[in-house]
Amino acid sequence: MRRIPFDELRGRVERVMLELGLAPERAVLSAKLTTETDRDGVRTHGIARLPRFAQGLRDGLIDPKAEPERTAAFGAMERWTGHRGPGNLAAYAAMQRAIELARVNGLGCVALGETSHWMRAGTYGWQAAEAGFAAMCWSNTMPNLPPWGASTPALGNNPLVVAIPREGGAVVLDMAMSQFSYGSLAKYSAKGEALPVPGGYDEHGALTTDAAAIERTQRALPIGFWKGSGLSFVLDVLGAMLTGGQATHQFSSDPRKEVGQSQVFLAIAPQSLATMQELSAIADGAIAAVHAATPVEPGKPARYPGEGTLATREESLRLGVAVEDAAWEGFEALELSLPHP
Numbered sequence: 144m145r146r147i148p149f150d151e152l153r154g155r156v157e158r159v160m161l162e163l164g165l166a167p168e169r170a171v172l173s174a175k176l177t178t179e180t181d182r183d184g185v186r187t188h189g190i191a192r193l194p195r196f197a198q199g200l201r202d203g204l205i206d207p208k209a210e211p212e213r214t215a216a217f218g219a220m221e222r223w224t225g226h227r228g229p230g231n232l233a234a235y236a237a238m239q240r241a242i243e244l245a246r247v248n249g250l251g252c253v254a255l256g257e258t259s260h261w262m263r264a265g266t267y268g269w270q271a272a273e274a275g276f277a278a279m280c281w282s283n284t285m286p287n288l289p290p291w292g293a294s295t296p297a298l299g300n301n302p303l304v305v306a307i308p309r310e311g312g313a314v315v316l317d318m319a320m321s322q323f324s325y326g327s328l329a330k331y332s333a334k335g336e337a338l339p340v341p342g343g344y345d346e347h348g349a350l351t352t353d354a355a356a357i358e359r360t361q362r363a364l365p366i367g368f369w370k371g372s373g374l375s376f377v378l379d380v381l382g383a384m385l386t387g388g389q390a391t392h393q394f395s396s397d398p399r400k401e402v403g404q405s406q407v408f409l410a411i412a413p414q415s416l417a418t419m420q421e422l423s424a425i426a427d428g429a430i431a432a433v434h435a436a437t438p439v440e441p442g443k444p445a446r447y448p449g450e451g452t453l454a455t456r457e458e459s460l461r462l463g464v465a466v467e468d469a470a471w472e473g474f475e476a477l478e479l480s481l482p483h484p
Contacts, residue, residue, distance in 0.1 A: 156174040156190060160174050172232060177262065178190075180263040184452060190474045191326075193473075194473050199402065205227055207228070211226070212226065219251050224257045224258075228258070229259065230259035230262065233255060233261075234406060238253070241410035246412060251409070254407050254408075258404050260402075261404070265317030269306065275412075276308060277308060278408070279306075280407060281407055283299045285401045298375040308423075314426060314448055325358070331354035332358055339352070388403060430447050
């Protein structure tokens with residue numbers, strides 16, 4: 144593990160994006176979103192994913208110059224296509240448009256199809272909450288999660304985000320449909336560490352804390368067992384309906400070819416009904432109740448969604464962004480592989 148000053152890391156990522164063919168202003172935004180992901184401690188979805196993104200560009204699966212475009216609209220709802228361009232840029236544009244619609248209508252919804260991996264899901268929840276809007280967004284994925292009662296993948300590990308604005312710092316829930324995302328499994332597997340709770344099934348069909356065994360079987364455990372399985376299914380179907388794009392069963396089973404996602408971005412303007420001070424007071428009371436609950440470990444109170452992110456963000460800006468050695472080596476190899484002016 145090493146620490147890199149935030150601005151230095153962002154500058155290096157920006158240069159990589161330029162070399163990969165992104166226009167200058169788009170390279171700036173993509174680098175910002177990527178580096179903020181590592182800044183906030185989500186190390187599986189920041190620079191660690193850039194080699195895969197670069198490979199998608201080289202293979203022609205992602206178009207670096209493609210920009211999202213509106214294809215249909217009705218009231219406060221719009222349908223967009225991403226034209227399989229950079230996923231984080233398309234997602235950011237879609238949430239920004241949902242916010243604009245919510246500013247006028249109280250609610251705004253943008254359904255984005257034919258896009259690519261949006262990197263960190265929580266990015267777009269923080270985007271909305273820091274602008275003063277509540278939000279929900281989700282994406283479908285390739286089939287990598289078995290339905291409850293089955294042993295082979297047929298569902299996506301579809302990330303879901305719920306964000307709530309608050310004067311003292313946003314509340315943002317960012318979760319996958321499995322107990323551990325595959326990025327988290329890879330992290331535990333690389334370190335040879337056991338999961339803190341069972342996260343899936345091994346080759347014998349037994350629940351296990353062995354991340355590598357779960358990676359081999361591709362039998363991750365849905366959150367809430369059958370409930371997570373059902374939630375994954377309905378998010379996928381509704382997303383594909385709204386976007387007119389792909390559902391999970393239409394994706395390639397090869398993770399290197401995972402493009403064409405269907406994503407939904409819903410923004411809500413709660414300040415149209417009450418002041419932000421009144422809204423924050425509601426959230427503050429709920430947070431106080433969580434903090435007052437008797438902790439399992441003395442001195443470690445329960446946390447609300449996003450609390451750990453805010454603490455990590457502050458630490459990263461003060462001490463430098465923490466980057467895993469493997470991710471840094473992959474990033475440096477990517478830098479060396481690109482032509483330089």
